Amino acid sequence: MKELRVQPIKDGTVIDHIPPGNALKVLHILGMERNLPESVISIAINVKGKRGKKDIVKIENRELDTQEVNKIALIAPNATINIIRNYEVVEKHRVKVPDELVGIVKCGNPNCISNGREPVESRFIVKSREPLRIKCYYCEREPEDISSQII
Ligand SMILES: Nc1ncnc2c1ncn2[C@@H]1O[C@H](COP(=O)(O)OP(=O)(O)OP(=O)(O)O)[C@@H](O)[C@H]1O
Ligand SMILES: [Mg+2]
Ligand SMILES: [Zn+2]
Secondary structure, eight states: OOOOOOOOOSSEEEEEEEOTTOHHHHHHHTTTTTSOOSSOEEEEEEEEETTEEEEEEEEETOOOOHHHHHHHHHHOTTOEEEEEETTEEEEEEEOOOOSEEESSBOOSOTTSGGGSSSOOOOEEEEEEETTEEEEETTTOOOOSOGGGGBO
16 A cells, blocks of 8 residues: 655654654643644654554644753653754654653642742652652652643
């Protein structure tokens, strides 16, 4: 069977090796449903990769900042961020969950200082990466469903 191909992007970012079914969470992290750009975005869900099923997100004319990459790492720990320039992959980075998560996950404890009226940025210490376990620096609460608490 002839393979159907999506249009390649000239410049932009390919987020590859996303766990199957998580592409839409990645788009949510990037604020895409609030602010859909004019450029080409391709989403592949449940495609066959060398190591089983995966999702892929390709975004033209967009690069990711450190906070966005750190958020993606929380839901796609094996993702690669590929920078495309003039149709070629010019950089490839594997995401990495940092030792501390500052301002990227909301603490679920309503009495936590990070949810108070004074602006104190949320801060979590990463206790383990596989499985991912994090603990609030201020109140020590450990979120159960980290992906739903991403800011
Ligand atoms: N111009 C482009 N437009 C859209 N997608 C692209 C473009 N160039 C590469 N890609 C995609 O970017 C990803 C990384 O490309 P690369 O050529 O590095 O593949 P790879 O060797 O299979 O990488 P990996 O070992 O990380 O799986 C692939 O999903 C590929 O389809
Ligand atoms: Mg590949
Ligand atoms: Zn807390």
